[in-house]
Amino acid sequence: MKNKNWIIWVVVAVVIVVIGWFSFGHSSQTSSKTVTVGVVGQTSQDEAIWKEIAKVAKDKYGVTVKLKNFSDYNQPNKALQNGDVDLNAFQHQAFLDAWNKANKGTLVSIGKTFITPIHLYSKKVTDVKDLPDGATIAVPNDASNESRALFLLKNAGLITLKTSAGSLATVKDIQDNPKNLKIKEVAAEQTARTLDDVDAAVVNTNYAVAAKLPDSKIIYTEPVNKDSEQWINLIAAKKSDANKEAYKDVVKAYHTSQVKKVIQKEYGNKEIPAWDLKLK
Template structure:
């Protein structure tokens, strides 16, 4: 009888030890999950962008135990370098065309891990109210980085101001302008300077984040880029280093972004100037 009691006691002790050890491991894992921090690089975020990323951070923390921090850069040349050298974990500022061009130019291996939004860009002017008012010989500023310059030239093409050679492909330069019937002068500037140049040029193609930062009003818009199946390369994204693309915490940040709450905030703050793109069907 005593042996049976001792045997039961040993069994209960073993069970208790297993439960305690399991609890310790579970607690340790949960604590580790709660302490994951992911730093995301942004370029000149507007107040609206900050509020959107605050929502992303809240969802990431509450639902996935991931702490999201953001780091601000002032121009497009910095965030990919910072991502490649490990100064940040992710960045969210560019579209597919920019990422592809950067990788090619820098022998990089950054990859998209999630779509965010697409932003139709605009041709703005402080001097004229419509395209037909632009005079012959007008000076138009465009971003000078490879992908955004190409995008700006396609805006001018779609607006009927120039034509491009078929050989231009998706990365057109001023050398690919086939016809320029209005003798427009294309002024290439850093993307962050295009909005500031509006007092010195006749018109400028300005990326939306810089247009918002400069508080350019809609009544200054001469033309808006169309959104269609050709716009795929202009969809913005969250990027990571290729070796890190499947990290759980990074994927959790993507999931925290691609939510109904974020979609509503994009609509609230940007209206039709910015469109959630992770479930967008381009026609």
């Protein structure tokens, strides 16, 4: 009788463990396979790219990718740091470094995505050399994108920067300004809207696409070379989560030939896949 009771209790214990696994362990495993990614200002082109990423992630790795769209660059890193999203994909390394420094953040890159050469647009002149003395040029006002815009103006031959400027230049680092250009600092998402009121504006590609700025209004394009490493966009995670398998799977889903083809189809040469890019 004792042996029979012992066997019954063993069977009951096994049943409880199995039920517990399905009720808790299995559901936890399933929920961990859903990854929410914060993005900014989604265009139809971006939606097509992420649709392909989500398809690859689901088909190949069993990961469900969901997007949370933000209206500007100030929000998605806060959301990631606070745990409101699992990953984000909207920024380059310079922006991430600046944000971590300013906010004591613990966000890290877990994979490169693309690089988007930024452009100087104008509705008033067709060549950068034709910008008049005293011209007003709008640039993004966040630290990393403002620096990038100033380096673009430097490469265009419009200004020179102090050698001490480093990777985060500000208007105070302008050394020579032979045309006495006036630099107007505005929010990145507003740069395209200023073009009716300024002589030229440095506009990030996603905002240029959203504003439907034609290529005919581009008067200078940022060169892509070995100095461009800091401008490569990335997928970010909290440092404590950087090795999560599902997050790595999202990166692997991004780094595929299928996704590269969609990027090239949607953006042509405006957006360059960078995970295997050789910079010279």
